[in-house]
Amino acid sequence: MLRPRNLHVTSVVPLARRSGLIEWCEGTIPLGDWLANENTGAHQRYHPTDLSPNQAKLKLAGARDKPPERRMAIFSEICSKIRWQSVNLDVIDITLQIAPRPHFKFIGSKRSGMWWKI
Numbered sequence: 001m002l003r004p005r006n007l008h009v010t011s012v013v014p015l016a017r018r019s020g021l022i023e024w025c026e027g028t029i030p031l032g033d034w035l036a037n038e039n040t041g042a043h044q045r046y047h048p049t050d051l052s053p054n055q056a057k058l059k060l061a062g063a064r065d066k067p068p069e070r071r072m073a074i075f076s077e078i079c080s081k082i083r084w085q086s087v088n089l090d091v092i093d094i095t096l097q098i099a100p101r102p103h104f105k106f107i108g109s110k111r112s113g114m115w116w117k118i
Helices: 031-036 042-046 053-062 068-080 103-109
Strands: 012-014 020-022 084-089 094-098
Touching: 031 042, 053 068
Parallel strands: none
Antiparallel strands: 012 020, 084 094
């Protein structure tokens, strides 16, 4: 005789292709897609003149085999084409602060703060 088994099914919120969180809300999209999708991402929607995330990735990938000085020059060029609040380049600590965009997710989809107030 088989024992009855209780199955608990969960969903996963995809953060990237190979990582995610257990889903607590249905119908979610990956944060990376919302933020950096080539056509509908927040970066392109709210700052369309900035360098796109895919273009920045391609430039960085092309610099992989270059000497460190050239890689830093390419990185600085990418930073100059993205709306940054500050870029602090230190030998030990590189601190990058990008203009915050996640709040647009709530403002853009819900007109009333009551929908997303915690």
